[in-house]
Amino acid sequence: MHKIKKAIYISFTLILGGCYNIGSQRLGKDQDEYSISIIESNKRQTLQNLIRLRYADTPGLLDTTQLISGYQFQQSAFLGVASDTFPIRPNGGIAAQLQQNPTFTFQPVTGDAYAHSFLSPLSPASLLPLAMGGLPIDVLLQLSAQSINSMSNNRPFSKNAGDMDGNSNYKIEEFFELIHNLRLLQAAGLLEIQLQKSPKIKDKSYETSHVFLNIYPTQNPNLEKITQNTKKLLNFSPKYKHMEVVYGSGTPKPGEINILSRSMLSILGQIAYQINIPEDKLSSGGTEKSIDNKENSIVNIKYGKIKPQNQFVSVYYDRYYYWIDRQDFKSKLAFTITQMLLELSKTTQSSGAIVTIPVNK
Secondary structure (H helix, E strand, O other): OHHHHHHHHHHHHHHHHHOOOHHHHHHHHHHHHHHHHHHHHHHHHHHHHHHHHHOOOOOOOEEEEEEEEEEEEEEEEEEEEEOOOOOOEEEEEEEEEEEEEEEEEEEEOOHHHHHHHHHOEOOHHHHOHHHHOOOOHHHHHHHHEEEEOOEEOOOHHHOOOOOOOOOOOOOHHHHHHHHHHHHHHHHOOOEEEEEEEOOOOOOOOOOOEEEEEEEOOOOOHHHHHHHHHHHHHOOOOOOOOOEEEEEOOOOOOOOEEEEEEOEHHHHHHHHHOOOOOOHHHHHOOOOOOOOOOHHHOOOOOEEEOOOOOOEEEEEEEOOEEEEEEOOOHHHHHHHHHHHHHHHHHOOOOOOOOOEEEEOOO
């Protein structure tokens, strides 16, 4: 009887152990769920920073540096008979326990990393290759360029009353005409952007990059007109096969195009001060009214006291919900490009303050 009892116990344990393989079943699902959670968290953090800037509140970044998802599955089973009773009766049991222990590690962006991410202008050699990947160049430049040559992308809210000389020509209309033309040429396949990397200089730990812009000829009369107008706005010299895009402002050198690129703080600020806010916040002095031209507004952020139901991203701040509507493609596109630029601005940072949060479930 003892041998039978032992054999039955072992067989049940083996059967139960082979019934469940937790690793292969959870891998794909965990990867998808955590990936979505991190993306949605980053979207909310960006929108939260936009709202905070709108109210002159301090922005901040908290990066997820490590995610560990651990599982522990315990199982047991037994089957036997009670030999000290009459009549003889079988007894047994099955037990299983699943524990999930995810651990998240966050690192605040501070010091040099904060200065690099928020305050350093984005390089034209880093920006324009994004258009090579298919991002709309007009949205990209509207977000990231303060000016192109002498054409300004300045906003009225970035100036105080009386600061702007009425006789000065900032060529703001020409700027928007230019980026619109560039987008048409990009869609037609007539815009070429080349990225060239120079060899590393001795005693330097980085490579220098150069970016060049070229506009192909076309037989289409409408596109040819746009091509000529674009070259005129850019001072595109026929002496050069392509023009190098460099960081700078004002009238460029021959063979060059000046782009005064923005920092991430400037990009976020430009979007933030276009946000419409509740009247009670204006009357209380919590912020000032935006005087930006709504026609050039790039991200439409709504507000309300009721939680939205069809939001692309939403946050709650000071008794109001703020969100981007899921059906607003233009705003979603600009917000997504802003997310990409924010990732582009980040640098490898040394270990600083680290917050590790174990979650027992």
